[in-house]
Structures are given as C-alpha cells and as structure tokens.
Amino acid sequence: MSTTLLKTRGLTKKYGQFYALHDVDIAVNKGEIYGLVGKNGAGKTTLLRMISGQAMPTDGEVELFGETTARGLERARHRTGAMIETPSFYPYLTAAQNLEYYRIQRGVAGRKVVEDILAQVELDKAGRKKFKDFSLGMKQRLGLALAMMDNPDLLILDEPVNGLDPTGIVEFRNLLLRLSHERGITILISSHILSELANMATSFGFLDHGALLQQIAAEELQKRCRQYVELVVSDGERTAAILERQLHCEEYEVLPGGVIHLYQYLDEPAKVASAVVPEGIQLYSMEVKGSNLEDYFLKLIGGGDRV
Numbered sequence: 329m330s331t332t333l334l335k336t337r338g339l340t341k342k343y344g345q346f347y348a349l350h351d352v353d354i355a356v357n358k359g360e361i362y363g364l365v366g367k368n369g370a371g372k373t374t375l376l377r378m379i380s381g382q383a384m385p386t387d388g389e390v391e392l393f394g395e396t397t398a399r400g401l402e403r404a405r406h407r408t409g410a411m412i413e414t415p416s417f418y419p420y421l422t423a424a425q426n427l428e429y430y431r432i433q434r435g436v437a438g439r440k441v442v443e444d445i446l447a448q449v450e451l452d453k454a455g456r457k458k459f460k461d462f463s464l465g466m467k468q469r470l471g472l473a474l475a476m477m478d479n480p481d482l483l484i485l486d487e488p489v490n491g492l493d494p495t496g497i498v499e500f501r502n503l504l505l506r507l508s509h510e511r512g513i514t515i516l517i518s519s520h521i522l523s524e525l526a527n528m529a530t531s532f533g534f535l536d537h538g539a540l541l542q543q544i545a546a547e548e549l550q551k552r553c554r555q556y557v558e559l560v561v562s563d564g565e566r567t568a569a570i571l572e573r574q575l576h577c578e579e580y581e582v583l584p585g586g587v588i589h590l591y592q593y594l595d596e597p598a599k600v601a602s603a604v605v606p607e608g609i610q611l612y613s614m615e616v617k618g619s620n621l622e623d624y625f626l627k628l629i630g631g632g633d634r635v
C-alpha cells in the first residue's frame with residue numbers, strides 16, 4: 329500500500345484581500361515524482377514555501393511525514409530538502425568550496441559528504457571551475473546538491489528546469505529519475521510548462537489562480553491525451569470487425585452513433601478508408617482528434633486566456 333508523505337488540507341494564503349492560494353488539497357505518496365503545474369502567478373511558489381516552512385498559511389494545514397503540529401513539522405522538515413529560490417553561491421568559489429561552506433554552516437558532519445553529493449549530481453568533474461563560469465544547468469545541479477545536503481527523503485524543487493535548454497532539461501530529468509529510482513527519494517517539482525515534467529512525473533497537480541483544478545496520475549493523463557482517428561460510419565460494429573480482419577486493429581473503441589475511436593493508423597487514415605468503404609460502409613467523416621499535453625492543460629484552465 330502506498331504511504332502518503334505529504335498532504336495539504338484546505339491550504340490557503342491571503343495577501344490582504346487577495347488569495348494567492350485557496351483551499352488546496354494535494355497528496356504526495358512515497359516514491360512519487362509529483363509535478364505541480366501552473367502558469368506564472370498560479371501559486372506554485374506560495375504552496376511550496378508553505379510546505380517547506382518558509383511561509384505561514386492563512387488557513388488550512390500541512391501534514392508532512394504524518395506530523396501536523398508546529399514541533400512535529402519542524403522535525404519532519406529535517407527530512408526534506410528544498411530548492412525554492414536560486415540559492416546564493418559564491419561566484420569565485422568552486423562547486424566543492426561552495427558546498428563545503430554550506431556543510432560547515434549547517435553543521436553537517438563528515439567532509440566526504442560534499443564529494444558524495446557532487447558525484448550524485450554529476451558535478452564531480454567540475455574541478456577548479458568557479459561558480460561564475462558554470463552553465464545554468466550546472467548552477468541548477470549545484471542548487472540540487474545543496475538541497476540534498478541533509479540526505480532528505482523528500483525533495484521540493486521550484487521550477488528547477490526553468491531557462492534550461494532542451495538538453496539541459498533532459499539531463500536534469502535523468503538526474504531526478506536516477507535519484508528517485510536508486511535512492512527512493514520522493515520529489516515534488518513545479519513547472520509552468522507541463523511537457524517539461526512529462527516522462528518524469530508520476531502524478532500531476534494543476535494549479536490556476538491559487539486553486540487546485542485537478543490532481544491526476546500520469547498514466548491517466550497519458551490516456552486522456554492520447555490521439556486517435558475518429559470515424560463516423562453507418563455501422564460501427566461491422567466497421568470494427570472489418571478493421572480487425574483487414575488491418576489487424578486491436579486498439580479501438582466503438583461508441584454510440586456509429587462513432588469509432590481508433591488509436592492506430594494515425595498517420596495512415598487513407599488505409600483505413602480503403603479498407604472500410606469497399607465493404608459497403610458509409611464513411612461520413614474521419615478526423616485525427618485528441619489533445620497533446622499542453623492543449624490538455626490549456627483546456628483545463630479555460631483556454632489559458634486569463635491572466
């Protein structure tokens with residue numbers, strides 16, 4: 329059975345009369361990579377700051393590792409590592425020197441800690457290069473290293489791939505996947521671009537204007553975003569039988585009104601037509617439908633035209 333590491337109940341943050349976050353319930357299970365998705369200003373940072381203890385809720389509660397009291401949460405937060413704002417590093421120090429500074433400042437025992445973490449985030453080869461000469465990807469990986477200094481069970485990362493080029497995004501994603509698979513770290517990560525978290529997140533929470541619109545498992549999201557050829561025909565059942573017999577189709581749904589959703593032959597709809605029509609089936613329409621991830625998100629937030 330899955331264990332829930334983190335829950336928020338009715339979490340709310342008001343600035344004056346403005347709700348930066350309103351009545352948000354999320355649940356993150358052990359071992360998950362939970363992607364929090366929302367446009368700029370949706371409330372992602374506000375939510376992550378309250379979870380990590382950097383801001384106080386106006387209302388509602390955070391439950392972390394089963395703890396909800398102030399003292400319990402303080403203990404639980406020792407088991408989390410957060411990268412919410414870009415941490416400040418010394419520009420003229422190397423990766424190792426910067427981390428060593430923070431290790432001493434935080435009282436983390438053992439000099440080998442720095443070496444180990446640098447290897448985990450693949451900065452062990454950065455050697456004598458100074459922070460000021462790092463690429464953005466290296467800077468983000470150093471930020472991740474700092475968040476991992478206390479060997480956390482839960483990592484909270486606010487827009488860590490923001491600004492990275494596509495290669496940088498893939499590298500960072502692979503790094504997080506490795507941490508998740510090999511070390512079992514649970515990860516809560518935000519982004520304003522859903523597709524940046526695809527192929528990584530196991531669950532998603534969609535935030536808009538401070539409200540959680542939907543929490544959905546990645547598998548279910550993939551299903552909903554799957555593309556298909558929609559056929560409208562005179563006889564759905566017979567058409568399905570023809571598709572099976574002639575084109576060996578297995579992935580389709582027959583819906584009422586002679587509608588068929590075919591999840592194969594997306595690039596070859598002509599083949600579908602030439603299998604069906606000669607058998608005396610009337611083909612009224614045929615169209616590729618379904619949304620990609622970004623379309624799905626935009627539809628969910630109502631066209632994405634609100635600012």
Ligand SMILES: Nc1ncnc2c1ncn2[C@@H]1O[C@H](COP(=O)(O)OP(=O)(O)OP(=O)(O)O)[C@@H](O)[C@H]1O
Pocket residue numbers: 343347348366367368369370371372373374375520
């Ligand atoms: N200290 C503050 N005082 C007043 N309003 C604030 C404060 N902090 C955040 N807000 C507002 O709360 C809303 C949510 O902000 P938040 O930073 O959480 O959004 P976000 O989803 O992280 O967006 P971004 O990606 O742009 O950081 C925004 O409208 C922001 O202007």
